[in-house]
Amino acid sequence: MRNAFIKELVAAAEENNKIVLVVGDLGYGVVEPFSERFPDRFFNSGVAEQNMMGIASGLASEGCHVFVYSIANFPLFRCAEQIRNDVDYHGYAVTIVSVGGGVAYGNLGYSHHAVQDYSLVRSLPNMLIASPGDPNETTACIRYLLNNPQPSYLRLGKAGEPIINQLVSSNFQPGEWQEIYEAPNPIGTLLTTGAILETVNKIISNNNDLKEKWSISSLPLWSMKSKKVQIEHLKKYKKVITVEDHQLDGGFGSWLMEAAMQYDKDLISRIQIKALKPEIYNVVAKQSTLNKIGGLEDLFSF
Amino acid sequence: MSYSTIQFAKQVRISALEMVYQAKASHIASALSIADIVSVLYENILNIEPSNPRAPERDRFILSKGHACVAVYAALKQIGILTKDQLETYGEDFSWLMNHISHKVPGVEFSTGSLGHGLPVGVGKALAAKQGRHSWHVFVLLSDGEMDEGSNWEALMFAAHHKLSNITAIIDYNKLQSLTSIAETLGLEPLADKLRAFGAHVYEVDGHDHQQLIKVLSEKDSIGKPRVVVAHTTKGKGVSFMENEVKWHYKNPSHEELKRAILEIEGNDAQCIY
Numbered sequence: 001m002r003n004a005f006i007k008e009l010v011a012a013a014e015e016n017n018k019i020v021l022v023v024g025d026l027g028y029g030v031v032e033p034f035s036e037r038f039p040d041r042f043f044n045s046g047v048a049e050q051n052m053m054g055i056a057s058g059l060a061s062e063g064c065h066v067f068v069y070s071i072a073n074f075p076l077f078r079c080a081e082q083i084r085n086d087v088d089y090h091g092y093a094v095t096i097v098s099v100g101g102g103v104a105y106g107n108l109g110y111s112h113h114a115v116q117d118y119s120l121v122r123s124l125p126n127m128l129i130a131s132p133g134d135p136n137e138t139t140a141c142i143r144y145l146l147n148n149p150q151p152s153y154l155r156l157g158k159a160g161e162p163i164i165n166q167l168v169s170s171n172f173q174p175g176e177w178q179e180i181y182e183a184p185n186p187i188g189t190l191l192t193t194g195a196i197l198e199t200v201n202k203i204i205s206n207n208n209d210l211k212e213k214w215s216i217s218s219l220p221l222w223s224m225k226s227k228k229v230q231i232e233h234l235k236k237y238k239k240v241i242t243v244e245d246h247q248l249d250g251g252f253g254s255w256l257m258e259a260a261m262q263y264d265k266d267l268i269s270r271i272q273i274k275a276l277k278p279e280i281y282n283v284v285a286k287q288s289t290l291n292k293i294g295g296l297e298d299l300f301s302f
Numbered sequence: 303m304s305y306s307t308i309q310f311a312k313q314v315r316i317s318a319l320e321m322v323y324q325a326k327a328s329h330i331a332s333a334l335s336i337a338d339i340v341s342v343l344y345e346n347i348l349n350i351e352p353s354n355p356r357a358p359e360r361d362r363f364i365l366s367k368g369h370a371c372v373a374v375y376a377a378l379k380q381i382g383i384l385t386k387d388q389l390e391t392y393g394e395d396f397s398w399l400m401n402h403i404s405h406k407v408p409g410v411e412f413s414t415g416s417l418g419h420g421l422p423v424g425v426g427k428a429l430a431a432k433q434g435r436h437s438w439h440v441f442v443l444l445s446d447g448e449m450d451e452g453s454n455w456e457a458l459m460f461a462a463h464h465k466l467s468n469i470t471a472i473i474d475y476n477k478l479q480s481l482t483s484i485a486e487t488l489g490l491e492p493l494a495d496k497l498r499a500f501g502a503h504v505y506e507v508d509g510h511d512h513q514q515l516i517k518v519l520s521e522k523d524s525i526g527k528p529r530v531v532v533a534h535t536t537k538g539k540g541v542s543f544m545e546n547e548v549k550w551h552y553k554n555p556s557h558e559e560l561k562r563a564i565l566e567i568e569g570n571d572a573q574c575i576y
Binding site: 040045046048050055056059060061062063081082085086 | 405411412413414415416418419421422423424425426427428429430431433434452453456457459460464
């Protein structure tokens, strides 16, 4: 995913000299194609996230589309007020890019676990979350953001994710579900956001019974503003199980539940949420282990 | 040269007092503290076209101490961007003129209210100007208490590292903050030395002396460093009973106090309508 990101960004920056990349002293082995090609549009703020986000706002206020690159929680929580007041309130074109969504940096410990990032970002009225499930969705998300510069958060996994979404819709819009797999006799769909798509896809693909009954959908672009359009998607399925590598509180499933509550209460009973259980907070382990402890491999027990 | 800025500053103080009185708002002492700095900026320094407040080549001014916004709203009225009628809506429901400076007001570059935001954003703007080879200058006016915020020091380091000589930070050093003095809250001294150590070119001036302010704020030589003007000021300046009194960070004047304040500012020429 991160490779798809930098490839798209470099290609876009060739055409658009307003694209700027700011990093918070992170990105070794990732950002060089950009920093070497466009040294005058690449800035390392040092380990100073508040200033990093302030500078990004200042550059964006003068017409730049600023990509701020860091990992896990770092470009969000330390500088949360800069995102809220400077970026979101002013509506500036700053795209916050975080590599290592969920528990991708498992063994690095809780400081590096981005399991509350959706909750922070989705509470801001102008922010668009781009949480792609595979490299194809990553490319599509970046293209959407480049064509529609706005306050936004791009949550990436790490590297080496397989391609799953073979047919990213050509008219890719926020709030739009991507149909990844259609079951022959569906009783419902598993709706994912972010890199957890790979896990869900594997579980369904490897089980003939589940494969018969459960479709898979992905929602890579979502926000406060795209809640209302969820209703038409929800209505297509008798059951929807949301899956996310994020905690329940303030997360993706909670967002969908809120959408149903706000716009069509009858749909609430169709939704079940699969999010990381609190058991993960005091454990250090690799991503797959944490996702397992967090309950993400046991999709049908609640 | 400074006669007109002195008249300008008198009017800024009076308008600020009137707005705070009408809206029963706070922070009058903070606004009086920066009235001279703001007046010199708008009357003598900033390249602004009142008929086109968003002209691309304008100088950028950010009031980082957004709670002192009435001084800036008053100055925008003085230069003809806002009208007296608009000022009178200050603090009313649905008014653009909210009690912390708002970018929705014509002529206002950036909204603040939480401290420690203006300088990093100003540095981003200065960086954009340098990248685009624009000649406009960035001015950011901060409070002294605001220098408690680490983000300002991060921004200074960055500005010095990138040799941004197209930005001037002005610190309104009135030595009082929200509960008591700076010295009793979180000492800033030696402030000028700290700023120099962070790579800034530092000036110290009397923040109520228009000649000194005009002199340092006019300097645009290429020194390869961000400029910081430490402006020694008096909180509540111009109204004797508001000077150096913490309570005027919060209190709004009574009708009687407003009258006394305006008479003090106007002196014998007073034409107080209240």
